[in-house]
Amino acid sequence: MNDNQPQADVLPDVVTEYLTAHRERDAATAITAFTHDATVTDDGKTYTGAAAIESWLNRSAGEYTYTTVLTGADSIDTSHYTATHRLEGDFPGGVVDLRYQFTLRDGRIQRLVIEP
Template identity: 55%
Template structure:
Protein backbone atom coordinates (compact mmCIF):
# COMPACT_ATOMS: atom_id res chain seq x y z
CA UNK A 1 0.00 0.00 0.00
CA UNK A 2 1.34 3.44 -0.83
CA UNK A 3 1.57 5.93 1.96
CA UNK A 4 -1.08 8.63 2.32
CA UNK A 5 -0.27 12.28 1.64
CA UNK A 6 -0.61 15.35 3.85
CA UNK A 7 -3.90 16.71 5.29
CA UNK A 8 -6.64 15.20 3.32
CA UNK A 9 -4.34 12.92 1.43
CA UNK A 10 -5.65 9.48 0.84
CA UNK A 11 -4.69 6.18 -0.67
CA UNK A 12 -7.69 5.16 -2.76
CA UNK A 13 -5.84 3.05 -5.28
CA UNK A 14 -5.55 0.04 -2.99
CA UNK A 15 -8.79 0.24 -1.03
CA UNK A 16 -9.27 -3.23 0.42
CA UNK A 17 -12.24 -4.85 2.17
CA UNK A 18 -13.02 -4.00 5.78
CA UNK A 19 -10.93 -5.81 8.34
CA UNK A 20 -11.94 -9.17 9.75
CA UNK A 21 -13.12 -9.46 13.33
CA UNK A 22 -15.76 -6.72 13.10
CA UNK A 23 -19.37 -7.79 12.84
CA UNK A 24 -20.68 -6.54 9.53
CA UNK A 25 -24.17 -6.36 8.14
CA UNK A 26 -24.91 -8.02 4.82
CA UNK A 27 -23.00 -5.98 2.29
CA UNK A 28 -20.98 -6.28 -0.88
CA UNK A 29 -17.32 -5.29 -0.80
CA UNK A 30 -16.43 -2.81 -3.54
CA UNK A 31 -13.41 -1.11 -5.02
CA UNK A 32 -13.02 2.66 -5.06
CA UNK A 33 -14.13 2.94 -8.68
CA UNK A 34 -17.37 1.11 -7.79
CA UNK A 35 -18.38 3.76 -5.25
CA UNK A 36 -20.95 6.27 -6.48
CA UNK A 37 -19.32 9.38 -7.92
CA UNK A 38 -20.91 11.61 -5.26
CA UNK A 39 -19.19 9.62 -2.48
CA UNK A 40 -15.81 9.69 -4.24
CA UNK A 41 -16.14 13.44 -4.74
CA UNK A 42 -17.26 14.00 -1.14
CA UNK A 43 -14.33 12.07 0.32
CA UNK A 44 -11.86 13.86 -1.93
CA UNK A 45 -13.27 17.29 -1.02
CA UNK A 46 -13.66 16.47 2.68
CA UNK A 47 -10.15 15.03 2.95
CA UNK A 48 -8.81 18.18 1.23
CA UNK A 49 -10.66 20.40 3.71
CA UNK A 50 -12.95 21.92 1.04
CA UNK A 51 -16.13 22.57 3.03
CA UNK A 52 -18.02 24.28 0.19
CA UNK A 53 -17.38 21.44 -2.28
CA UNK A 54 -18.31 18.85 0.36
CA UNK A 55 -21.56 20.60 1.30
CA UNK A 56 -22.52 21.04 -2.37
CA UNK A 57 -22.80 17.25 -2.66
CA UNK A 58 -25.54 17.05 0.02
CA UNK A 59 -29.29 17.42 -0.10
CA UNK A 60 -30.67 20.67 1.40
CA UNK A 61 -32.09 18.73 4.37
CA UNK A 62 -29.03 16.49 4.86
CA UNK A 63 -28.05 15.27 8.31
CA UNK A 64 -24.49 14.50 9.46
CA UNK A 65 -23.53 12.82 12.72
CA UNK A 66 -19.87 13.03 13.77
CA UNK A 67 -18.26 12.61 17.16
CA UNK A 68 -21.68 12.06 18.74
CA UNK A 69 -23.10 15.37 17.48
CA UNK A 70 -25.71 15.76 14.76
CA UNK A 71 -25.79 18.61 12.24
CA UNK A 72 -29.07 19.22 10.37
CA UNK A 73 -29.26 21.17 7.12
CA UNK A 74 -26.59 22.68 4.91
CA UNK A 75 -25.76 25.76 7.05
CA UNK A 76 -24.99 23.62 10.12
CA UNK A 77 -23.14 21.04 8.03
CA UNK A 78 -21.00 23.68 6.35
CA UNK A 79 -20.06 25.16 9.78
CA UNK A 80 -19.11 21.63 10.94
CA UNK A 81 -17.06 21.04 7.77
CA UNK A 82 -15.20 24.35 8.18
CA UNK A 83 -14.41 23.57 11.82
CA UNK A 84 -13.35 20.00 11.02
CA UNK A 85 -11.07 21.20 8.21
CA UNK A 86 -9.18 23.60 10.46
CA UNK A 87 -9.06 21.65 13.72
CA UNK A 88 -6.40 19.01 12.96
CA UNK A 89 -3.86 17.99 10.34
CA UNK A 90 -4.09 14.36 9.26
CA UNK A 91 -3.59 11.85 6.49
CA UNK A 92 -6.08 9.22 5.41
CA UNK A 93 -5.79 5.70 4.10
CA UNK A 94 -8.80 3.88 2.68
CA UNK A 95 -9.21 0.52 4.44
CA UNK A 96 -12.33 -0.69 2.69
CA UNK A 97 -15.66 0.05 1.11
CA UNK A 98 -18.97 -1.77 0.89
CA UNK A 99 -22.43 -1.36 -0.55
CA UNK A 100 -24.94 -1.98 2.24
CA UNK A 101 -28.12 -1.48 0.19
CA UNK A 102 -29.35 0.20 -2.98
CA UNK A 103 -28.67 3.68 -1.58
CA UNK A 104 -26.36 2.88 1.37
CA UNK A 105 -22.57 2.67 1.32
CA UNK A 106 -19.84 2.42 3.96
CA UNK A 107 -16.24 3.55 3.56
CA UNK A 108 -13.67 2.85 6.26
CA UNK A 109 -10.65 5.15 6.50
CA UNK A 110 -7.67 5.29 8.84
CA UNK A 111 -6.74 8.79 9.96
CA UNK A 112 -3.24 9.52 11.26
CA UNK A 113 -2.63 13.01 12.62
CA UNK A 114 -2.18 15.49 15.43
CA UNK A 115 -5.46 14.72 17.22
CA UNK A 116 -5.76 12.85 20.55
CA UNK A 117 -4.65 9.25 20.03
CA UNK A 118 -2.96 10.12 16.70
CA UNK A 119 -4.63 7.22 14.79
CA UNK A 120 -8.24 6.18 14.38
CA UNK A 121 -10.23 4.03 11.98
CA UNK A 122 -13.51 5.71 11.04
CA UNK A 123 -16.56 4.37 9.22
CA UNK A 124 -18.36 6.78 6.94
CA UNK A 125 -21.93 5.48 6.50
CA UNK A 126 -23.57 7.25 3.55
CA UNK A 127 -27.22 7.31 2.54
CA UNK A 128 -27.91 8.73 -0.92
CA UNK A 129 -31.02 10.39 -2.29
CA UNK A 130 -31.27 11.44 -5.92
CA UNK A 131 -27.53 11.39 -6.50
CA UNK A 132 -26.74 13.45 -3.40
CA UNK A 133 -25.83 12.59 0.19
CA UNK A 134 -28.84 12.81 2.49
CA UNK A 135 -27.32 11.19 5.59
CA UNK A 136 -23.75 10.67 6.77
CA UNK A 137 -22.72 9.04 10.03
CA UNK A 138 -19.03 9.09 10.91
CA UNK A 139 -18.01 6.80 13.79
CA UNK A 140 -15.18 4.52 14.94
Protein backbone atom coordinates in the same frame (compact mmCIF):
# COMPACT_ATOMS: atom_id res chain seq x y z
CA MET B 1 -7.96 8.34 -0.17
CA ASN B 2 -6.13 6.68 -3.02
CA ASP B 3 -8.43 6.61 -6.06
CA ASN B 4 -6.46 3.67 -7.48
CA GLN B 5 -7.57 1.34 -4.70
CA PRO B 6 -10.07 -1.26 -5.97
CA GLN B 7 -12.37 -0.75 -2.96
CA ALA B 8 -13.17 2.79 -4.12
CA ASP B 9 -14.85 1.34 -7.23
CA VAL B 10 -17.94 0.35 -5.22
CA LEU B 11 -18.60 3.94 -4.11
CA PRO B 12 -20.83 6.19 -6.23
CA ASP B 13 -19.35 9.38 -7.70
CA VAL B 14 -21.10 11.68 -5.21
CA VAL B 15 -19.46 9.84 -2.30
CA THR B 16 -15.97 9.88 -3.84
CA GLU B 17 -16.41 13.57 -4.73
CA TYR B 18 -17.37 14.34 -1.12
CA LEU B 19 -14.49 12.28 0.30
CA THR B 20 -11.98 13.96 -2.01
CA ALA B 21 -13.25 17.45 -1.14
CA HIS B 22 -13.30 16.63 2.58
CA ARG B 23 -9.75 15.25 2.43
CA GLU B 24 -8.64 18.42 0.63
CA ARG B 25 -10.49 20.52 3.22
CA ASP B 26 -12.64 22.09 0.48
CA ALA B 27 -15.92 22.72 2.33
CA ALA B 28 -17.43 24.69 -0.57
CA THR B 29 -17.18 21.66 -2.85
CA ALA B 30 -17.97 19.08 -0.16
CA ILE B 31 -21.28 20.74 0.75
CA THR B 32 -22.54 20.34 -2.83
CA ALA B 33 -22.66 16.56 -2.33
CA PHE B 34 -25.46 16.86 0.26
CA THR B 35 -29.22 17.28 -0.08
CA HIS B 36 -30.58 20.55 1.31
CA ASP B 37 -32.06 18.73 4.33
CA ALA B 38 -29.17 16.33 4.97
CA THR B 39 -27.87 15.32 8.38
CA VAL B 40 -24.32 14.53 9.50
CA THR B 41 -23.55 12.80 12.77
CA ASP B 42 -19.92 13.04 13.89
CA ASP B 43 -18.40 12.66 17.35
CA GLY B 44 -21.86 12.18 18.85
CA LYS B 45 -23.27 15.44 17.47
CA THR B 46 -25.80 15.78 14.65
CA TYR B 47 -25.79 18.66 12.16
CA THR B 48 -28.91 19.25 10.06
CA GLY B 49 -29.19 21.31 6.89
CA ALA B 50 -26.63 22.87 4.56
CA ALA B 51 -25.61 25.76 6.84
CA ALA B 52 -24.95 23.53 9.87
CA ILE B 53 -23.09 20.95 7.76
CA GLU B 54 -20.95 23.60 6.08
CA SER B 55 -20.06 25.03 9.50
CA TRP B 56 -19.10 21.53 10.68
CA LEU B 57 -17.00 20.98 7.53
CA ASN B 58 -15.12 24.25 8.05
CA ARG B 59 -14.52 23.58 11.75
CA SER B 60 -13.42 19.96 11.28
CA ALA B 61 -11.05 20.97 8.46
CA GLY B 62 -9.05 23.28 10.72
CA GLU B 63 -9.24 21.53 14.06
CA TYR B 64 -6.40 19.03 13.56
CA THR B 65 -3.77 18.10 10.99
CA TYR B 66 -4.12 14.53 9.76
CA THR B 67 -3.79 12.19 6.81
CA THR B 68 -6.60 9.98 5.56
CA VAL B 69 -6.28 6.61 3.83
CA LEU B 70 -9.24 4.63 2.49
CA THR B 71 -8.94 1.12 3.93
CA GLY B 72 -12.26 -0.33 2.79
CA ALA B 73 -15.50 0.39 0.97
CA ASP B 74 -18.79 -1.49 0.85
CA SER B 75 -22.08 -1.18 -0.97
CA ILE B 76 -24.97 -2.29 1.22
CA ASP B 77 -27.58 -1.50 -1.47
CA THR B 78 -28.14 1.26 -4.05
CA SER B 79 -28.70 3.88 -1.33
CA HIS B 80 -26.31 2.80 1.46
CA TYR B 81 -22.50 2.76 1.36
CA THR B 82 -19.71 2.56 3.91
CA ALA B 83 -16.17 3.88 3.48
CA THR B 84 -13.63 3.05 6.16
CA HIS B 85 -10.67 5.39 6.65
CA ARG B 86 -7.58 5.37 8.81
CA LEU B 87 -6.76 8.83 10.11
CA GLU B 88 -3.33 9.62 11.54
CA GLY B 89 -2.52 13.03 12.96
CA ASP B 90 -2.17 15.37 15.91
CA PHE B 91 -5.58 14.66 17.45
CA PRO B 92 -5.93 12.81 20.79
CA GLY B 93 -4.83 9.20 20.28
CA GLY B 94 -3.08 9.98 16.99
CA VAL B 95 -4.64 7.11 14.98
CA VAL B 96 -8.26 6.12 14.44
CA ASP B 97 -10.23 3.99 12.00
CA LEU B 98 -13.54 5.65 11.15
CA ARG B 99 -16.55 4.33 9.26
CA TYR B 100 -18.31 6.87 7.06
CA GLN B 101 -21.83 5.52 6.57
CA PHE B 102 -23.68 7.19 3.68
CA THR B 103 -27.37 7.19 2.83
CA LEU B 104 -28.17 8.62 -0.60
CA ARG B 105 -31.34 10.18 -1.97
CA ASP B 106 -31.78 11.45 -5.52
CA GLY B 107 -28.06 11.15 -6.23
CA ARG B 108 -26.95 13.23 -3.22
CA ILE B 109 -25.94 12.42 0.37
CA GLN B 110 -29.02 12.53 2.61
CA ARG B 111 -27.32 11.22 5.74
CA LEU B 112 -23.73 10.68 6.87
CA VAL B 113 -22.77 9.01 10.13
CA ILE B 114 -19.09 8.97 11.09
CA GLU B 115 -18.06 6.65 13.92
CA PRO B 116 -15.28 4.28 14.96
